[in-house]
Amino acid sequence: MTANQYMFILFALMIIVFSVLTVTTRKILRAATFLLFVLVSTSGLYFMLNYQFLAAIQLSLYAGGIVVLIIFSILLTSHISQKFESPGFKKVIFSALASAAGAILAIVTILDYNFSATTIAAKEVNMNAIGKGFLSVDYDGYVLPFEVISILLLASMIGAIVIAKKGGPAKVQTTTLNKE
Amino acid sequence: MSAGIPVQYFLILATVMFFAGVYGFLTRRNLITILMSVELILNSVNINFLAFNRYLYPHKMEGMFFSIFVIAVAACEAAVAIAIIINIYRRFTTINVEDVNEMKF
Amino acid sequence: MTNFGYTIWIPLLPFLMFLLLGLAGNKLKAKLSGLLGTAGLAVITILSYFTAYKYFFGGENAEEGFQKIQAFNTVWLNLTDKLHIDLGILLDPISVMMLVVITTVSLMVHIYSLGYMKGEKGFERFFAFLSLFSFSMLGLVVATNIFQMYIFWELVGVSSFLLIGFYYTKPSAVRASKKAFIVTRFADLGFLIGILILSFNTKTFDFITLTDPSGPAFSQSTSAAFMGLSVMTWSMIFIFMGGVGKSAMFPFHVWLPDAMEGPTPVSALIHAATMVVAGVYLVARMFPIFSLTAPVALHVVAYVGAFSSLFAAIIACTQTDIKRVLAYSTMSQIGYMMLALGVSGYGGHEGLGYMASMFHLFTHAMFKALLFLGAGAIIHAVHSNDMTDMGGLRKYLPITHMTFLIACLTIAGIPPLSGFFSKDEILAAALHSNKLLFAVEYLVAGLTAFYMFRLYFSIFWGKDTHYHHTPHEAPFTMTIPLMILAVGSIVTGFIPFNELVTSDGKPFESELELMVAIPSVLVALFGIGFAYLLYFKTNGLPDKVAGFFKYGYKWAYNKFYIDEVYIFVTKQVIFRYISTPIAWFDRHVVDATMNLIASTTQNVSFRIRDFQSGQIQKYAFVFITGAVMLAILFIYFLN
Numbered sequence: 001m002t003a004n005q006y007m008f009i010l011f012a013l014m015i016i017v018f019s020v021l022t023v024t025t026r027k028i029l030r031a032a033t034f035l036l037f038v039l040v041s042t043s044g045l046y047f048m049l050n051y052q053f054l055a056a057i058q059l060s061l062y063a064g065g066i067v068v069l070i071i072f073s074i075l076l077t078s079h080i081s082q083k084f085e086s087p088g089f090k091k092v093i094f095s096a097l098a099s100a101a102g103a104i105l106a107i108v109t110i111l112d113y114n115f116s117a118t119t120i121a122a123k124e125v126n127m128n129a130i131g132k133g134f135l136s137v138d139y140d141g142y143v144l145p146f147e148v149i150s151i152l153l154l155a156s157m158i159g160a161i162v163i164a165k166k167g168g169p170a171k172v173q174t175t176t177l178n179k180e
Numbered sequence: 181m182s183a184g185i186p187v188q189y190f191l192i193l194a195t196v197m198f199f200a201g202v203y204g205f206l207t208r209r210n211l212i213t214i215l216m217s218v219e220l221i222l223n224s225v226n227i228n229f230l231a232f233n234r235y236l237y238p239h240k241m242e243g244m245f246f247s248i249f250v251i252a253v254a255a256c257e258a259a260v261a262i263a264i265i266i267n268i269y270r271r272f273t274t275i276n277v278e279d280v281n282e283m284k285f
Numbered sequence: 286m287t288n289f290g291y292t293i294w295i296p297l298l299p300f301l302m303f304l305l306l307g308l309a310g311n312k313l314k315a316k317l318s319g320l321l322g323t324a325g326l327a328v329i330t331i332l333s334y335f336t337a338y339k340y341f342f343g344g345e346n347a348e349e350g351f352q353k354i355q356a357f358n359t360v361w362l363n364l365t366d367k368l369h370i371d372l373g374i375l376l377d378p379i380s381v382m383m384l385v386v387i388t389t390v391s392l393m394v395h396i397y398s399l400g401y402m403k404g405e406k407g408f409e410r411f412f413a414f415l416s417l418f419s420f421s422m423l424g425l426v427v428a429t430n431i432f433q434m435y436i437f438w439e440l441v442g443v444s445s446f447l448l449i450g451f452y453y454t455k456p457s458a459v460r461a462s463k464k465a466f467i468v469t470r471f472a473d474l475g476f477l478i479g480i481l482i483l484s485f486n487t488k489t490f491d492f493i494t495l496t497d498p499s500g501p502a503f504s505q506s507t508s509a510a511f512m513g514l515s516v517m518t519w520s521m522i523f524i525f526m527g528g529v530g531k532s533a534m535f536p537f538h539v540w541l542p543d544a545m546e547g548p549t550p551v552s553a554l555i556h557a558a559t560m561v562v563a564g565v566y567l568v569a570r571m572f573p574i575f576s577l578t579a580p581v582a583l584h585v586v587a588y589v590g591a592f593s594s595l596f597a598a599i600i601a602c603t604q605t606d607i608k609r610v611l612a613y614s615t616m617s618q619i620g621y622m623m624l625a626l627g628v629s630g631y632g633g634h635e636g637l638g639y640m641a642s643m644f645h646l647f648t649h650a651m652f653k654a655l656l657f658l659g660a661g662a663i664i665h666a667v668h669s670n671d672m673t674d675m676g677g678l679r680k681y682l683p684i685t686h687m688t689f690l691i692a693c694l695t696i697a698g699i700p701p702l703s704g705f706f707s708k709d710e711i712l713a714a715a716l717h718s719n720k721l722l723f724a725v726e727y728l729v730a731g732l733t734a735f736y737m738f739r740l741y742f743s744i745f746w747g748k749d750t751h752y753h754h755t756p757h758e759a760p761f762t763m764t765i766p767l768m769i770l771a772v773g774s775i776v777t778g779f780i781p782f783n784e785l786v787t788s789d790g791k792p793f794e795s796e797l798e799l800m801v802a803i804p805s806v807l808v809a810l811f812g813i814g815f816a817y818l819l820y821f822k823t824n825g826l827p828d829k830v831a832g833f834f835k836y837g838y839k840w841a842y843n844k845f846y847i848d849e850v851y852i853f854v855t856k857q858v859i860f861r862y863i864s865t866p867i868a869w870f871d872r873h874v875v876d877a878t879m880n881l882i883a884s885t886t887q888n889v890s891f892r893i894r895d896f897q898s899g900q901i902q903k904y905a906f907v908f909i910t911g912a913v914m915l916a917i918l919f920i921y922f923l924n
Contacts, residue, residue: 002183002184004183004184004185005184005185008185008189012189012193015193015196015197016193016196016197016200019196019197019200019201019220020200022200022204022216022217022220023200023201023203023204023207023208023213023216023217023220024204028210028212028213031213031216032216035216035219035220038197038220038223039219039223042223042226042227045190045193045227045230046230048185049230049231049234050234051230051234051244051247053244054230054244054247054248057248057251058226058251061251061255062219062223062251062254065255066219066254066255066258069258069259069262070212070215070216070258070262072262073212073262073265073266074212076266076269077212077265077266077269077275078210078212078275084209084210087207087208087209091206091207091902092207094206094906095202095203095206095207095906096203098202098206098906098909098910098913099199099200099202099203099206099909100199101913102199102202102909102912102913102916103195103196103198103199105913105916105917105920106195106198106199107192107195109920110188110191110192110195111188115186115187115188115235115236116236117235118235118236118237118238120237120238120239121238121239122234122238122239123238123239123240123241125241125244129241130241130244133241133245134245140240140241142245145245145249149249149252149253152252152253152256153252153255153256155256156256156257156259156260157259159260159263160259160260160262160263161263163260163263163264163267164262164263164266164267166267202909205902205905206902206905206906206909207902277900277901277902278900278902280899281898281899281900282899283899284897284898284899
């Protein structure tokens with residue numbers, strides 16, 4: 001076992017454990033924290049795959065941005081000490097069965113498939129190549145998705161503001177009660 | 181860095197993460213935790229992209245670029261989703277997904 | 286041939302005007318839309334007169350007679366190479382003559398309506414409908430093929446329906462418009478069948494090919510026979526059935542008197558001068574076929590015409606509603622035209638009846654429009670249709686009085702007015718072919734003079750009725766058309782029709798036959814004298830005469846109970862024994878099946894609507910399970 005194999009096992013265990021905890025814990029703030037651990041571990045995997053730039057993005061955007069956003073919204077809408085009531089037994093069983101079936105199917109298929117390792121020399125992914133790739137119109141260029149994504153970001157920014165701003169408590173309250 | 185680790189390991193890891201997300205999506209009641217499950221799903225897809233890119237087509241960069249775009253889309257999605265969740269909270273004073281069921285017959 | 290391409294605008298302009306007034310009419314001022322419609326019609330009137338001048342006096346037709354000119358033609362529905370329906374403009378003596386008649390009368394009616402309809406609700410709608418009617422009628426007369434004629438034939442039916450029902454808030458008008466539409470539509474069914482038989486046998490719709498005696502249509506027509514009559518005869522009888530409906534001949538005449546519910550200018554235009562003579566025009570258009578291949582059908586035409594003219598004349602003597610008297614008089618005069626066509630031969634002097642019929646059509650349009658417009662002016666003045674409410678009006682309505690008198694004299698056939706000449710030609714034609722019909726026409730001539738002067742004396746002379754408010758003469762817009770038409774009634778008799786409008790296009794010699802003319806004038810004078818005795822001064826004579834005929838009078842007064850027969854047949858026979866079972870079947874079998882399907886769908890949907898619970902996680906669960914199952918299916922079972 002080499003060092004990177006140990007590292008992989010470490011990250012993989014962290015990811016698996018914390019993913020499952022994220023979706024099963026009954027305290028919401030803990031769920032967010034576990035999610036953060038998962039995302040950080042994932043960025044570790046990216047480092048292992050030699051995608052340093054992406055790993056940095058993963059850390060700053062996912063771990064730094066989205067998780068913080070989620071935590072803010074949790075604080076806005078829930079009580080920290082609040083505990084969820086556990087989901088219904090039937091629901092858990094059926095969901096677990098469906099997920100397990102899907103997972104087993106996927107894993108069996110992956111193990112069945114014979115991935116042929118390539119011998120082509122790897123291209124070095126440095127900032128220079130990434131920057132040129134983003135702004136190039138050639139075969140390997142991504143200027144169109146880049147622009148589309150920028151428009152999308154703008155649109156969602158405006159949309160988020162507009163959606164969050166309007167409304168207020170409805171004049172006729174629905175009869176559903178807050179069970180929490 | 182990835183020497184000695186077969187590509188299948190990455191894929192299996194991503195699969196587990198993905199179905200953990202699916203399970204969360206199906207069982208969670210709080211809208212924010214559902215959102216977290218979705219983030220897990222997106223993340224697992226990213227791992228797949230990058231593993232394929234690194235192991236099968238190391239001379240290209242498509243997988244990485246797609247991951248970047250997925251992250252960007254995920255950021256948008258999170259922002260809009262949280263805006264919607266806050267609005268729902270104002271409207272119904274709850275973010276329990278089972279109570280937000282106005283859109284039915 | 287000179288270029289007649291511009292004639293396409295003659296029907297097209299009223300159509301554009303209809304679109305303009307129909308779509309934008311409520312945005313325009315009422316007066317402006319009336320003036321627009323009138324102006325459009327004035328333009329095409331000028332165009333029509335120009336066309337007539339160019340066609341008849343262009344100097345190119347002198348030797349070989351007037352040819353049929355196809356001024357414009359376009360394929361409208363191209364079904365197959367051989368079966369296609371065209372739209373076009375056909376110019377020949379009768380269509381050019383009809384153009385002149387229609388545009389003249391229509392223009393007069395437009396001008397008249399500016400005054401008559403003033404202030405009415407739906408003024409611009411009225412003018413839009415008038416334009417639609419002008420378009421359809423002009424399209425009908427210039428039709429290049431029988432199918433185009435049929436299309437426009439139905440269009441005039443629709444415009445007639447719309448205009449009769451113009452006062453659609455009045456139940457009687459609604460009833461009358463429905464009656465007119467249904468009766469003529471029923472007759473048109475015969476027309477359609479006739480068209481199909483005819484074109485199936487001749488392989489063409491085109492009039493020029495159809496009516497060319499040396500053309501392929503005649504030689505190709507099969508000699509197949511059905512029930513002792515040739516196929517051509519049957520098709521002509523069916524086509525004539527359409528003409529019977531449109532021209533209000535017996536037994537499809539019942540709609541015409543009721544159609545008088547429409548505004549009076551409409552009665553003048555549609556139900557006196559133009560649309561109702563479409564049947565005559567149809568027979569004239571198909572005349573070579575009638576004459577050369579279907580003489581039996583031509584006899585039917587003659588007898589139907591003669592019977593209708595006598596029948597209507599008798600009823601007209603008993604009616605008191607002035608518009609109804611005029612309506613029956615119209616029917617009677619159209620009967621004359623039909624009779625003239627029926628007794629006519631083809632070519633040269635043999636075609637006297639054909640010429641006489643067209644001549645009478647022309648003069649009749651003038652004087653009957655004049656009579657109706659005059660009646661409109663009278664109704665306008667006294668606000669009543671019933672002549673028992675009138676009397677002594679000559680003092681109040683001098684212009685109307687004079688023009689009405691001219692029209693009455695014209696229709697009675699007093700020389701030198703136009704009616705005398707045209708009627709004389711008809712009588713002469715009848716004399717040469719059938720003595721019985723000739724005798725009937727003499728009788729009708731006398732009756733015509735009698736009932737027209739009964740009308741005239743009771744309105745303008747007779748008792749001095751006391752009116753609620755003094756009747757006043759109509760405005761200029763109404764009296765000017767009256768005067769123009771009066772002049773038309775006087776002078777049109779001098780048009781040499783025998784040189785212009787003949788059955789084969791070639792002119793022939795014709796002179797006044799004194800042996801026919803003098804007795805007919807005497808008969809007319811006798812009728813006038815009888816009317817003078819009865820109605821010039823109020824006396825008991827009319828009642829005594831009515832008492833003398835007793836049952837005859839009662840029958841005629843009730844229009845020989847034809848309406849009642851129709852009601853009996855439709856209500857007691859058709860409705861009870863055919864429609865009721867069909868309605869039952871429709872309600873209990875057809876509808877029930879549909880209702881069953883609908884209620885089943887509804888029940889099922891009530892059961893399954895719980896699937897849409899609003900619980901997004903249920904949807905997601907179903908979706909993921911389905912996706913996994915599909916994946917298993919594709920990977921392990923369909924590989």
